Amino acid sequence: MPNASVQAVGERLVRxxxxxxxDVDASPDTVVEQPLTIWERLYxxxxxxxxxxxxxxxxxxxxxxxxxxxxxxxxxxxxxxAAFWDALTNGSLLTQVGNSVRVLLIGYAAxxxxxTMLVVLAMMSRIGNDLLETLTSMFNPLPAIAxxxxxxxxxxxxxxxxxxxxxxxxLWAVALNTHSGFQGVSSTxxxxxxxxxxTGFGYISKILIPAAFPSILTGLKIGWxxxxxxxxxxELVFGVSSGSGGLGWFIYENKNELNxxxxxxxxxxxxxxxxxVENVIFRNIEARTVRKWGMQS
Amino acid sequence: xxxxxxxxxxDVNGVTLQYKTRDHLVTATYRVSFQxxxxxxxxxxxxxxxxxxxxxxxxxGYMRPxxxxxxxxxxxVSSPGPDRMMVxxxxxxxxxxxxxxxxxxxxxxxxxxxxxxxxxxxxxNYIDKVSLSKFADSFPHTLSGGMKQRxxxxxxxxxxxxxxxxxxxxxxxxxxxxxxxxxxxxxxxDDTHFTVLFVTHSIPEAVKLGNRILLLxxxxxxxxxxxxxxxxxxIDPAAGTALSDRIHDMxxxxxxxEEEEVAHA
Numbered sequence: 001m002p003n004a005s006v007q008a009v010g011e012r013l014v015r016x017x018x019x020x021x022x023d024v025d026a027s028p029d030t031v032v033e034q035p036l037t038i039w040e041r042l043y044x045x046x047x048x049x050x051x052x053x054x055x056x057x058x059x060x061x062x063x064x065x066x067x068x069x070x071x072x073x074x075x076x077x078x079x080x081x082a083a084f085w086d087a088l089t090n091g092s093l094l095t096q097v098g099n100s101v102r103v104l105l106i107g108y109a110a111x112x113x114x115x116t117m118l119v120v121l122a123m124m125s126r127i128g129n130d131l132l133e134t135l136t137s138m139f140n141p142l143p144a145i146a147x148x149x150x151x152x153x154x155x156x157x158x159x160x161x162x163x164x165x166x167x168x169x170x171l172w173a174v175a176l177n178t179h180s181g182f183q184g185v186s187s188t189x190x191x192x193x194x195x196x197x198x199t200g201f202g203y204i205s206k207i208l209i210p211a212a213f214p215s216i217l218t219g220l221k222i223g224w225x226x227x228x229x230x231x232x233x234x235e236l237v238f239g240v241s242s243g244s245g246g247l248g249w250f251i252y253e254n255k256n257e258l259n260x261x262x263x264x265x266x267x268x269x270x271x272x273x274x275x276x277v278e279n280v281i282f283r284n285i286e287a288r289t290v291r292k293w294g295m296q297s
Numbered sequence: 298x299x300x301x302x303x304x305x306x307x308d309v310n311g312v313t314l315q316y317k318t319r320d321h322l323v324t325a326t327y328r329v330s331f332q333x334x335x336x337x338x339x340x341x342x343x344x345x346x347x348x349x350x351x352x353x354x355x356x357x358g359y360m361r362p363x364x365x366x367x368x369x370x371x372x373x374v375s376s377p378g379p380d381r382m383m384v385x386x387x388x389x390x391x392x393x394x395x396x397x398x399x400x401x402x403x404x405x406x407x408x409x410x411x412x413x414x415x416x417x418x419x420x421x422n423y424i425d426k427v428s429l430s431k432f433a434d435s436f437p438h439t440l441s442g443g444m445k446q447r448x449x450x451x452x453x454x455x456x457x458x459x460x461x462x463x464x465x466x467x468x469x470x471x472x473x474x475x476x477x478x479x480x481x482x483x484x485x486x487d488d489t490h491f492t493v494l495f496v497t498h499s500i501p502e503a504v505k506l507g508n509r510i511l512l513l514x515x516x517x518x519x520x521x522x523x524x525x526x527x528x529x530x531x532i533d534p535a536a537g538t539a540l541s542d543r544i545h546d547m548x549x550x551x552x553x554x555e556e557e558e559v560a561h562a
Contacts, residue, residue: 186387188385188389188390189390191357191359191377191383192385192390194376194377195378195381195383196403196404196407196408197379197408202407206407207392210392211392211394213394289394293394293436294393294438295393295394295438
């Protein structure tokens with residue numbers, strides 16, 4: 001082949017023939033797709049791994065309490081579960097949970113309404129914007145529970161005081177996140193919304209709120225977490241109202257009566273409800289919204 | 298000649314646009330005038346800083362001229378509206394919480410242009426035109442950049458606006474995709490002969506897509522020339538040079554002069 005590749009001389013480029021390959025089927029030589037073994041698949045399941053961890057923790061708890069053999073300081077895991085079951089079926093646990101959740105929802109809703117009003121003010125005017133920024137930076141670092149003594153003086157023993165501290169724990173987190181979410185909506189999306197001729201409420205509800213939804217949801221989650229912790233802490237002081245305690249009061253009362261396994265059962269319930277809301281309710285909202293929309297990885 | 302007797306669809310008349318930055322008042326364009334007629338593929342071409350995007354925004358109604366006016370079908374433009382649908386450069390112009398189909402139907406029914414069923418049929422027609430039928434129920438974040446821009450074009454066209462405003466819609470795409478999109482846009486135009494005002498800083502893109510090209514000089518944007526194009530960069534018999542070379546010379550002649558001035562100083 002006289003005119004095949006010409007060797008380079010000096011600084012010239014090496015000339016080569018062009019190559020065009022036919023399609024080759026790779027499957028006989030390499031693995032294209034192959035199912036994983038059952039262990040590999042089980043191990044890649046996050047829920048299963050966590051259940052395993054919980055199981056180990058429970059086993060360690062049981063072993064340690066057997067070793068201590070002092071049900072007043074450290075009741076056994078099985079005793080706690082039994083106490084939990086007893087409180088649930090025979091005792092007042094469900095009513096107490098109901099009381100706590102009811103107050104929580106009132107406080108949470110009131111907090112959301114106030115947050116909405118504050119954000120609307122902030123969106124409408126510059127001074128409203130400054131107001132929101134000043135108030136959130138002042139009150140956000142203040143733990144809600146620190147306001148409880150004041151609340152007791154102003155509103156007395158009862159639901160009103162609890163709602164007051166709950167509002168304080170929800171309001172600033174939600175307002176701050178919603179507002180920064182609105183401000184973070186890209187100018188392109190804003191222009192698209194106005195291009196559709198949307199103004200006022202339509203513009204806010206159809207463009208701004210969904211576009212800021214990741215931040216809004218974060219605010220709701222933080223607000224919820226603050227509110228739940230604050231509520232339990234506040235209830236430990238005096239219960240929801242004189243007649244009907246609440247979950248914190250359940251713990252406090254049982255401690256006074258030295259039913260320590262019931263104290264553990266109460267703490268257990270606090271954890272379960274907290275986990276359920278964070279991992280079931282909020283996780284589901286996330287999966288149906290921001291994750292589905294690709295607005296949060 | 299006969300063209301001048303027909304009223305222009307879009308009349309941009311002596312438009313001066315100014316905006317304020319933190320410590321400057323910037324004049325983006327100075328007394329720019331041009332007319333767009335029905336079915337024009339009108340291109341605004343110029344280097345960065347010539348105010349072409351600002352000009353498009355004022356046609357879109359996002360910005361009021363400090364001097365002159367913009368009129369669509371004889372009515373002065375004062376605010377954004379769905380008769381001037383915009384296609385932006387940014388990929389985030391689709392609403393991420395709506396599927397491809399919902400993105401196209403939403404402006405149709407929210408502006409009251411059609412009922413939901415009509416919107417659906419019309420949207421699917423245009424989604425089909427940009428060959429994304431298979432992705433009608435996908436969310437935007439699962440699409441590539443080129444596909445997102447195609448959705449935005451379908452959304453704009455489905456509204457059947459008086460004029461479609463395109464702000465460098467292909468600038469953020471890779472070169473291969475951009476070329477394909479340009480061809481698709483021309484095919485779409487062959488279909489429906491919609492009127493489009495297209496902003497670009499690419500001379501080849503302007504020559505390929507436009508039938509009329511407005512050249513703008515920078516700082517502030519002023520009209521340098523208004524040229525015709527047949528889409529194939531043909532050689533002008535009078536000047537003896539290709540259209541793109543003529544454009545290049547016109548756009549960059551100033552710069553050479555400026556550099557000379559600097560050299561003399």
